[in-house]
Amino acid sequence: MVNPVLFWIIAAITVIPSLALLFARKTVYIAMSIVLVMVGLAAAYVTLGAPFLGVVQIVVYTGAVMMLFVFVLMLVGVDQREDLRETIRNQRWIGLVTALGLGAFLVSIVTRVSIPVAEEGVSGEPDVIAFMLFERYVLVMEVLGFLLITAAVGALVLTHVPRLKPRRTQLEVQRDRVRVGADPVNKPMPGVYARHNALDVPALDPEGKPIEASISRVLEMRDQTQEGESFRATLDDPTRPDSSYRDSTSKEDGR
Amino acid sequence: MDPINFVILAAILFAIGAAAVLLRRNAIVAFMGVELMLNASNLALVAFSRIHGEIDGQVMAFFVMVVAAAEVVVGLAIIIAVFRARQTISLDEPAELKG
Numbered sequence: 001m002v003n004p005v006l007f008w009i010i011a012a013i014t015v016i017p018s019l020a021l022l023f024a025r026k027t028v029y030i031a032m033s034i035v036l037v038m039v040g041l042a043a044a045y046v047t048l049g050a051p052f053l054g055v056v057q058i059v060v061y062t063g064a065v066m067m068l069f070v071f072v073l074m075l076v077g078v079d080q081r082e083d084l085r086e087t088i089r090n091q092r093w094i095g096l097v098t099a100l101g102l103g104a105f106l107v108s109i110v111t112r113v114s115i116p117v118a119e120e121g122v123s124g125e126p127d128v129i130a131f132m133l134f135e136r137y138v139l140v141m142e143v144l145g146f147l148l149i150t151a152a153v154g155a156l157v158l159t160h161v162p163r164l165k166p167r168r169t170q171l172e173v174q175r176d177r178v179r180v181g182a183d184p185v186n187k188p189m190p191g192v193y194a195r196h197n198a199l200d201v202p203a204l205d206p207e208g209k210p211i212e213a214s215i216s217r218v219l220e221m222r223d224q225t226q227e228g229e230s231f232r233a234t235l236d237d238p239t240r241p242d243s244s245y246r247d248s249t250s251k252e253d254g255r
Numbered sequence: 256m257d258p259i260n261f262v263i264l265a266a267i268l269f270a271i272g273a274a275a276v277l278l279r280r281n282a283i284v285a286f287m288g289v290e291l292m293l294n295a296s297n298l299a300l301v302a303f304s305r306i307h308g309e310i311d312g313q314v315m316a317f318f319v320m321v322v323a324a325a326e327v328v329v330g331l332a333i334i335i336a337v338f339r340a341r342q343t344i345s346l347d348e349p350a351e352l353k354g
Contacts, residue, residue: 004256021275048305072331076338095277103270118308151325158332
């Protein structure tokens with residue numbers, strides 16, 4: 001029999017974080033919640049007499065699968081916004097009612113049946129599982145081996161990008177840049193004249209004006225940039241020691 | 256406490272995963288919903304293995320884990336391929352195919 005306290009703890013750390021799938025906005029938070037769910041499920045397996053599966057659950061799910069998810073999140077960018085337009089009308093309510101109905105249906109059926117519980121618990125120790133896997137289920141094991149190889153090759157094929165055009169040399173890249181009139185050199189690094197957190201301060205060009213393009217796009221997306229009013233004020237301040245030079249430049253662009 | 260309670264827990268988790276697949280538009284979140292559904296079925300298998308006192312349920316759960324791992328690899332590769340082609344991972348973008 002199962003310890004009720006343990007059961008309720010497992011129920012809490014599986015159901016509550018999994019609700020993040022429905023309500024959380026940021027995908028990374030959802031991934032971390034699902035990691036917690038996986039750990040809770042591992043605890044459930046150990047409770048139910050399957051220690052090997054519990055360890056495999058932690059290694060495979062929290063260690064490999066969820067980290068793969070976070071890795072893909074890094075590749076596609078965490079700033080992917082979810083659009084909330086409905087392609088099918090009332091899709092949200094239909095989906096919610098369907099899922100709730102499915103849950104109520106399953107729970108009502110499971111609570112109605114009564115199965116006599118075996119007196120002696122099972123032993124899910126690795127040696128027992130191993131004998132089972134390589135005796136009765138050895139064919140399934142081999143088929144799963146094929147499946148894993150196929151999946152690995154499939155992932156390679158799907159993510160491989162064939163080179164359609166010959167590789168562009170540095171010289172060609174540079175010529176194209178000059179032809180379209182873009183800045184022929186690299187973007188300047190931000191924060192050359194660091195005042196506080198240097199990455200959010202634009203670099204200054206030779207005339208002393210800030211170069212907006214030197215600030216990372218990511219900082220702008222997260223609203224972590226400075227407005228620049230305070231910097232303009234110090235730049236335009238006539239009492240600064242080098243203000244004569246500043247005055248001539250700031251008059252030119254009409255500030 | 257009866258191990259059948261774990262089957263009820265599995266049913267609730269399965270419903271939450273299904274709701275995530277039906278409601279969310281982000282492909283990665285929907286995919287995590289699929290993972291949660293697979294894990295819920297695993298929990299039910301292990302609970303039934305305990306109820307019947309047989310080890311077979313645990314072996315089945317192990318096989319489900321292997322298949323889920325293969326599925327994750329291919330699914331995430333498809334998400335990356337779609338993202339490369341369309342710069343989005345929204346599940347509603349392919350609706351443009353309607354014309």
